[in-house]
Amino acid sequence: MAASKPLLIPWLIEQIDSGRYPGVNWANQERTEFCIPWKHGLRQDSSDDDVRIFKAWAEISGATHTDASVWKRNFRSALRAKGCERITDKSNDAAYPHKVFRLPQREQRRRYQEPVVNPTPGPPLASPMPTVENLAEDTPIQGIVDKDVLEQSLMGLNIYEPQQGTQFKVSAYYRGVKVLEQLVENNAGFKVLFRPENTESSSAFARSDPGLTPIYLPGTDQVTIYDRTQARLTQQILDKLGDGLEVLVGGSSVYGLRRGGSKSYWSLCKFPNSNIPQEVSKQERQILYSMKDFIQVLMNFISSGGESPSFSLFFCIGEKWPDPEHKPWEKKLIMLEVILTSLELLKLIAVDGGASSLQSVQLQISDKPSLMDALEQWMDTLES
Template sequence: MAHPKPLLIEWLRDQINSGSYPGVCWTNQQQTEFCIPWKHALRQDSSESDVLIFKNWAKVSGKGNINGDSSVWKRNFRSALRAKKFELIADKKNDTSNPHKVYRWPNESTSEDMFSAASPSQHEADHHESPPIQSYVVPFTDEYLYHPIQESTPHEDILQKCLTDLNIGPQAEAAAYELPPEQQEFQRQPVIGSGVLPWQQSYPVAGEDAVSEARFPGQPAHPMEGAVDEAFEGQLAKQFLDDINKTKDGDNFKTEFRIIVHYRGKKVLEQLVGNEAGFRLVYRPEQAEPVLDHQSGLTLVSLPRPVTIKDQTQAKLTQCILDKLGGGLDIGVSGDVVYGQRRGESKAFWSFSEFDQSGLPREISKLQPDPLYPFRDFLRGILDFISIEGTECASCSLFLCLGEKWPDPQKGPLSKKLITVEVVLTSLEHLKNMAMEGGASSLKSVDLQMSLEEMILG
C-alpha cells in the first residue's frame, strides 16, 4: 500500500519547528512568518545543508530525483509554496552576505483542505490535524539569518602588518577535490587560457588596442534621456530584449571589459579590453600597452609599477604582491559564464560589491577555472528588479583584491587594500543602465518577463 504524500503546510511547520535546517526559522513571535536560506549553488560558501529542505521536500512529495539537480528541487519547492498561497514578503536571495527569502504563512482557513502542490489535482485520503506548534522561536540573532554590523573597532592599518599577512608566498595548495554536481558541468567548458575558444573561430580575437565604441549598432547615444512616456514603454521593453539578445551568440556570452586598477584607493590604470575571450592581469613593467597572447587567446594587461606611491612601506608591500603575481590572473568568458583563475603565488579574492560587509572572503581558485558570474544570474537579477518592488538591480562589475582577503573579515573598506581591480562587464553595464534609467515599471512587459524566464531556464 502506497504511503500518502504529506500535506505541505503540516510538513513545513514540522520542519521549521525541528530546527534541523540551518537558517530555516520563524521570524516573528506569532510564528506566521519564516525565513529560508536561498543561496545560489555556485557560491563558494554554499553547502549541502543549504538545499537540504528542498531535497527533503522532493523526496517526500515524489517530485524530483533526490540525486538530481538542486535547482530543480528549489524550483519545485517554490512552486509548492505558491500553490498553497504562501506570500513572499522579502526576497533577499541576491544579498551577498545572507541570501534568503521570508514568507508569510497562508490563511489556514482557506488552505486547510488544500493538498500537496506536488499533486494539486489529487485528494488525499488521510488528513491529520496539524501538530501543536512548539513554544519557541529561533532568536533573531541566528547566525544564518541576521548578521548585524557591530560597532567597528579602529581598523588596523595594513601597512603595519607583516608581509606574512598578505596571503602570498609559496603555500601548499588545497588538495584536489570533486566539485558538487551543480558545478561539474563547468568542468566540461573550455579551460581559460588553454587556447583559442570555440567561438573565436567565427569571431576572431580583436587586437590589443581594439575598442568598440558601438556595442549595439543603431542605438541612440542617450536612449533614456527625459521622461519615458507611455507610448515609448512598449518600444523600451522591445529594445531592452533586443539588446539582451545582442549580448549572446548562441550559447556564448559577449562583452568587453573595462579594467580599473587602484593602489590603496588611488586609481593608477583604466583600460578597455575589446577581446571578448577575456584578459590576463600580469606584472610586466616593460609592457606599456596590452598585447594579445596568441597561445591563450587572452589579452595581457600589465599592472603598473608602484612608483607614484610616496609611502615607502606601502610601496614595498605593493611591490611584493606584484612580484608574486607570477603567471597572472585570468578573467575570461567560456560559454555564457565569466570565469576566473589565478596562476601565481599572490592570492586573489573577489566580490560583486565594493561595499561588501559580509566578512566572508571569496578566493579565486588556482586549481581550475572558477565560475564567477553566469549570464543567467544577471538575467535573474534583472527579472527580480522588474517584477519585485524594492529589489536592487543586478551587478555588472566584479571587484578583485590581490594579496589580501576580500570581503574583509574585519569589515575593512576596499579602498584600504593595496591592490584592487574593478572589472566592468560593459554589455551588462549597458543593460543595467537601461533598466535603471527606464525604471522597472517601464519594463513590465509580459513578453519581456516570459522571455527572461525562458533564457534563465534554457
Template sequence: MASGRIRSTRKLKQWMVEQVNSNQYPGLVWDDQNNSMFRIPWKHAGKQDFRSEEDAAIFKAWAKFKGKLKDGEKADPATWKTRLRCALNKSPEFEEVPDRSQLDISEPYKVYRIVPLSEQGRLVCSDKNKESSNKRKRKQSDSESETDEESPVKKLKEESLVVVEPIGQVSSSDSQGTEAAVISKEQYQTSLNEIHLNLKIETMPAVSLQPTVLPSMIITIFYAGKQVDQQKVDGPDVKIAARDSNSVGSSSIHCGMQRIWLPSEDCVTDSTKKAALSRLMTFLDRGIMLASNSNGLYAQRSCQGRVFWSGPCAPYSDQPNKLERLNSPVQLFDRKKFVQDLMLYRTSGGELPQHKITLCLGEEFPESDPNADKLVKIEVEQPWARQQLEEATGFRESLCLLQELASQSPLGEVTLNLYGFNPTLEL
C-alpha cells in the first residue's frame, strides 16, 4: 500500500535563502514581507543588454557550489541557468509562482515560493519501483548521501513527452526543414550501468504551405533611456531623420525608400534634456540610411549631427566609434561572421554572439558607462538573427539536459536510439 513521504533538500533551500539574504546578487530579493517568496533575475542570455557578470551571477554561484564549474572553464550562462532552474523545479521545497513573475520587462524575473514542510507530502511509487530505487542507491558510495536535486532521469520518466530542440546547422532559409527529437514515456529505459533514450526523429516537410516572412529590420528609438518608438521595416532600406514641417505620421515612403521620423522632443519631460534634444534635431534633418541584406546591416550617415555606434563589427569596444560621413555605406553587422560565432556557441558554449547595433546621436558612445541614458539612441536588429539566437539557446539547454542525464549514469554515457519517419506519410 502506498504511503506518503516528505523529501527534504536542505542543501538547496539553505543555500538559496542565504543567497537572497546576502544582497550580493542584483535582482535576487524577497518578494513578500514574510520572506516566503523571492525574485530571481531571469534575463535571456541573447539580449543585447545581457550582463554576464550580473545577470548570470546567481546561476554561476550555484554551478560553483555544486562543483560544476572548474577553474579556467569557458563561461556558459545558459547552462548555469538550466542547472539552477532544474534544481528549483524538481525540489519539493520550491514552487514557481507564475502570476507574480515578470518576464516581459527590461529586467525580467521569476518568483518562487518556499513550500512549508506540511505541504511537501508526496505519494511514493509502487513497491517494485521502491525496490529498484533501493538497489540503485546501494550501488552508490557509502560516503554519498541523497543529492539535493532529483535526478533528471526521474524527471523524464514522470513526463509523458519531452521535445529536444533541433540539432542542425543555422540557415537563413525560411523553408529549410527542421528536426525534433521526441522522447516518449513508453520508449524510456534504464539499467544499472547505462542510460538508454529511444529518440524518434520527425522530419517536417521542407516547404511550408504558409512560410513566415520576417521583417528585414526592427528599429527601436530611445530618448533619455526611455523607448519612444519601434518600427518594423519590410523593405531592404530605410532612412531615419528629424521630422520636417511637411512630414506626416511616424513613417512614410520617400523616393521608394521607407522613412522613419524621429519623434518630437515633447516625449521628454526634463526641460534641460528637452531643450538639448530640440537643438540636436536641427542637425539631423538629412538623417541616416540603413540597409539590410543577406550580408548583414549597413549604415550611411548624411546628417551634420555626429553619430557614434557599437556592435559586433565595431573597431573598438571600450571607446567611441564614430560613423563618418562617407560616400559608401559602412557594414555594422556581418551575417556570415554571426553564423560562425553562433555555431561555435552551439557546440562549445560560452557567450552568445551579438546581433544588435546601437546608434547614438550627438553624444560619444560607448563610454566608460555604456548603459548611461543617452539623449538619442537607436537600436537596429535583423529579426532573423534574433530567431537564430533563441533557437541556439534552446539547443544549448537541451544539450545541458543530456549532459545532466549522462552524469547520472555510472559509465557517464547516454545511448541515443534514433528512429526516423516522415509525418506526411501518415496524413
C-alpha cells in the first residue's frame, strides 16, 4: 500500500526547521511567519535551487509529472487551502525575490505556547503589509454577487484558462458632452478615425490593420455645438486625424500608436494628479496598460485594502493631456474614455463582495477556485 500523503503544515514546518532549502526560513522570532523564495523561471539567474521546495512538495504529493511552474502553483494553492496567508509579495525584487506567508491562526496559537528558538538566518525582509483579519469559516458572506453570476462572469473572462477575452467600451466627448459610445468586441483592438459624412468608405482604415475595429468620430455637422469657435477647432482636429489612433492588444498589454496628423495624449485617469502631458508615440507601438499591473493591484486591493486599480484609458486628441495648466477634461475639445470591460467586471465583483470577504472566504463555485486563486493563476500564466 502506498504511503499516505503527509499534512502540509507539519511537513512544511519540518522543512523550514531543517534549513536544507536555500532561502526557506522563518521570518519572525515567533516562527509564525515564513519566507519562500519566489523567483520567476525566465530570469537569467534562476536555478534548480529556486524550485527545490516546490519540487519536494510535488514529489511527496505525487505530482512530479508536471513542470516547475505547476509545482509552484500547486504549492501556493495548498498553502491557501490550509489557511496560510500571504502577507508580503516581493517576487519582483531584483536582489531577493520572495514571498512571506503566515501560518493558520490555530497553528499560531499553538506555537505561541512553545519555547522560542532563533530562526534560520536569511536575507532581511520588508515589514509585512497590513492585512484584514480572517473571518470565521461560518461567517455569512454579505453583499457578494450571486454565485451563478460570478461563475458566468469569470468563465466569460476565461479566467480559469487565462486568455485575453478583452472587450472595450469607447466613449467620445466633445467638451464634456458625450457624442459617441461603442462597444468593441474584438480581442485585437480598435482604430479611431474620422470619416466625413459624404464619404462611403475610409481610405485610412483600408491602409491600416484590417483586424482592428473602426470607430468613426462624428463631424461637427452631426452633433450640436453652439459655440462656433469650439466647432471650428474641433473640426480642424478631426480633419487632421487622417490614419487615426490605434489601440491594440498584444500579449498581456494594451498598446497605442498614432498614425494621423492630430497628436494624441493619454492617461490612466480622468482626473490625473500630474500636469505632465503624455503623448502617444507615432514612431512605434507604446505600452499604455499592463494586465499584470492591474491583476497585482487588484490582488493587493482584495488582500489588504490597498489602492483601487484603474480599468480605463483616457485619450485627448489634438490637445495636451494631462493639461499643463490643470484644465479639466470637460474643457477639452475631444476626449476618449476607453473602459476595459472585463477588468471593470473583476473590480466590481471584488468591491461588491468587499475586499476582506473575497480574501478570507473561499467561494465554492462548482469545482472552480476562488477569485483570488483565479487571479493568482492568471498572473502565473501571464508571467510564464
